[in-house]
Amino acid sequence: xxxxxxxLDQAILAYIGLIKTQGSLTGSDADELTVHxxxxxxxxxxxxxxxQEAFMIACKRIGNVDLLADEYGKVNMSLKHNKIWAYLLIGxxxxxxxxxxxxxxxxxxxxxxxxxxxxxxxxxxxxVAFHILFITGIFRLLKFxxxxxxxxxxxxxxxxxxxxxxxxxxxxxxxxxxxxxxKMISGQSVKYLVQLFESNLVEFSFYLAAMSIPMVxxxxxxxxxxxxxxxxxxxxxxxxxxxxxxxxxxxxxxxASTRMLQAHNIVxxxxxxxxxYFAASFLLAYYNRTSSAARAILIFTSIGFxxxxxxxxxxxxxxxxxxxxPFFVTALLANVSIGYLLGLWIFNRSKPTQC
Amino acid sequence: xxxxxMVELNKDFMASAxxxxxxxxxxxxxxxxxQIIQDLKEKTGGELNVAEGTLYPVLKKMESxxxxxxxxxxxxxxxxxxxxxxxxxxxxxLEEQYSQLxxxxxxxxxxxxxxxxxxxxxxxxx
Numbered sequence: 068x069x070x071x072x073x074x075l076d077q078a079i080l081a082y083i084g085l086i087k088t089q090g091s092l093t094g095s096d097a098d099e100l101t102v103h104x105x106x107x108x109x110x111x112x113x114x115x116x117x118x119q120e121a122f123m124i125a126c127k128r129i130g131n132v133d134l135l136a137d138e139y140g141k142v143n144m145s146l147k148h149n150k151i152w153a154y155l156l157i158g159x160x161x162x163x164x165x166x167x168x169x170x171x172x173x174x175x176x177x178x179x180x181x182x183x184x185x186x187x188x189x190x191x192x193x194x195v196a197f198h199i200l201f202i203t204g205i206f207r208l209l210k211f212x213x214x215x216x217x218x219x220x221x222x223x224x225x226x227x228x229x230x231x232x233x234x235x236x237x238x239x240x241x242x243x244x245x246x247x248x249x250k251m252i253s254g255q256s257v258k259y260l261v262q263l264f265e266s267n268l269v270e271f272s273f274y275l276a277a278m279s280i281p282m283v284x285x286x287x288x289x290x291x292x293x294x295x296x297x298x299x300x301x302x303x304x305x306x307x308x309x310x311x312x313x314x315x316x317x318x319x320x321x322x323a324s325t326r327m328l329q330a331h332n333i334v335x336x337x338x339x340x341x342x343x344y345f346a347a348s349f350l351l352a353y354y355n356r357t358s359s360a361a362r363a364i365l366i367f368t369s370i371g372f373x374x375x376x377x378x379x380x381x382x383x384x385x386x387x388x389x390x391x392x393p394f395f396v397t398a399l400l401a402n403v404s405i406g407y408l409l410g411l412w413i414f415n416r417s418k419p420t421q422c
Numbered sequence: 423x424x425x426x427x428m429v430e431l432n433k434d435f436m437a438s439a440x441x442x443x444x445x446x447x448x449x450x451x452x453x454x455x456x457q458i459i460q461d462l463k464e465k466t467g468g469e470l471n472v473a474e475g476t477l478y479p480v481l482k483k484m485e486s487x488x489x490x491x492x493x494x495x496x497x498x499x500x501x502x503x504x505x506x507x508x509x510x511x512x513x514x515x516l517e518e519q520y521s522q523l524x525x526x527x528x529x530x531x532x533x534x535x536x537x538x539x540x541x542x543x544x545x546x547x548x
Contacts, residue, residue, distance in 0.1 A: 099455060099478055099504050106456040107474070130473025138479040142486070 073119040079104045082126055089136030090150055090224040091143050103129060153227045157219065157234040164237030170257060171245045177260035178251075191266045198272035202279045209286055209297045267328050274324035281317050285310065303354040311363055315370035318347045322371065322399075337394040341402030344371065348403040352410025360411065368403050375399060436472055440480045441489075442523060445516040448490060448508040455481060455504070481506060489515050 083101050086092055092100075104125050111121035129135070140147060176197065184190035208215070222230045261273045286302055289310045293301045306314070322343040330336040347367065352360040379392035447453060447461050458481075459474050484490045489512030494502045508516070 095504070096478065096482070098502070100475060102454075102501060102503055103456050103474065103478075105501065128474050130475040134473055135475045138476045142479045142482045 073122075075105075075108065075118050075122060078119075078122050079108075086132050086135050086139075088221050088224045089132065089140075090220070091136045091140035091146055093143060093146065096139060096143070100129065100135075150223060150227070153223045153231055154219075156231050157223070160234035160238050164234070164239075164241050167241030167245065168237045171241065171248050174257050174260055175248060175251075177257065177263070181260065181263050186263070186265045190264055191269055194261075194264060194266075194269045195272045198269075198276040201276045205279050205283050209283060209290075212287070212290075212297050271324060271327040274327060275321065278317060278321050278324065285313055285317065299350065300354050303350045305355065305359065306351070306363055308366055311366040312370060314347070315367035318343050318367065319371035319374055333391055333394050336391075337398035340395055341398035344368070344399050345402035345406040348406025349410040350406075352407045353414050360407065364403060364407055368399070371399055372396065437476070437480060440472075440477065441484060442516065442519040444477075444480065444484065444506075445489065445508065445512055445519065448506055449513070449516060452505050452507040454506065458506075484512070487515075488512070 079101055082104065083097050086100065087097055104122070107125035107128060108118065108121045111124055112118055116124070130138075177194070180190050180193055184193065219230075258273075261270055264270075286297070289307065290297055290301050302310075322340050325339040325342070326336065328336070328339060330339060348364050351363045351367065354360075355363055375392065375395050379395055383390045383392050443462060444458060447458055453461070455477055456474075459472075459477055462470050462472075481490065481492070485492050485506070488509055490506045491509050492504050492506050495505050496502045
């Protein structure tokens with residue numbers, strides 16, 4: 068039975084568009100398949116079928132989307148290579164242009180807030196809230212990884228030239244717009260603008276926000292071979308040594324940034340320092356089994372342990388008569404151990420009982 | 423002996439078999455994708471089962487090898503069709519493929535007609 072609103076032209080256009088999005092068809096190939104679908108449908112209509120029925124049979128006869136994309140892909144290899152170049156160009160612009168523009172806008176935001184609220188509590192609250200939103204937003208990007216890549220893939224397949232040209236826009240803005248912006252804010256760096264608020268909390272949240280960028284980059288890189296949607300488990304389950312070393316470095320930077328809070332009590336300072344190690348150790352223990360979790364924690368902790376010992380002792384020597392390193396190293400080891408034990412305990416409690 | 427045309431052709435086999443078939447069809451006259459498929463179906467009594475769209479990548483490959491030449495022509499209906507014509511190089515290729523296929527066909531027939539051994543132990547190790 069024919070649907071009253073069936074439109075053959077639109078149906079053919081949609082079907083060919085679907086094959087085209089696979090990226091292995093040239094314009095001429097698409098035209099040829101379109102004419103084939105028209106011819107096939109018209110022949111079937113002459114046998115007494117409705118236009119919609121005829122179209123459905125014609126689509127079935129022409130072959131499914133994947134098969135056609137595969138077969139065309141074999142003869143249109145140059146299209147595949149061109150697509151790789153399109154991705155390279157768009158990728159360069161995305162990772163250079165967009166961060167530059169975002170950084171400039173953040174600078175402008177700091178400058179505006181400082182201009183209107185100076186170093187007041189309102190200013191501190193706005194900036195800290197902004198940093199928290201930034202961290203949440205950047206980690207949310209990982210959740211939409213598949214949607215973002217599908218969007219880019221479709222756009223490159225549909226109109227590569229337009230999207231390559233469009234991807235240059237942030238780069239162009241960052242080249243010309245930032246110069247004008249620098250004049251406005253006297254060319255001050257983001258870090259300098261953050262320090263204007265004279266708040267340890269602002270500076271600490273700024274470092275957390277800055278550190279979330281390499282964390283997201285690590286998550287993107289090390290989940291590249293994993294299938295399905297991004298999950299925390301996919302990152303921490305059976306991690307590679309390279310990931311553990313890099314993760315260890317980022318955790319150490321995050322932990323070290325707690326020094327910005329400048330707690331009056333060194334014990335409290337050390338406890339704050341250890342919290343990141345606790346969280347990291349917990350995640351590794353929770354998502355891995357006993358032996359591999361211990362090995363993973365040992366590798367990731369080694370970076371921080373080594374840095375705290377070397378850099379810490381040098382700082383202690385400069386301070387004279389004030390030895391903080393034992394506090395930080397003890398906090399590191401204690402939090403890693405507690406995180407490990409708690410992670411395993413929860414893992415063992417939550418795993419299904421085996422028959 | 424009667425050999426029935428294989429209805430469900432293996433994808434790879436079909437891809438290699440299509441080339442000489444297209445060359446033979448184009449030897450008679452120029453044609454376009456849909457018409458070539460109809461000719462093939464007609465000659466097999468409608469038993470040929472092939473994803474019609476896969477013909478076009480084969481045509482494209484043959485065109486890149488200069489065995490056939492394609493040209494867009496506008497019909498009275500206003501729609502344009504891509505017509506293919508056999509080239510000199512294609513004619514030469516067809517003759518070669520035709521003799522090769524005949525040779526293989528003869529060989530298959532000869533081997534097929536050999537008597538089947540009734541022995542249950544074709545090889546003896548002692």
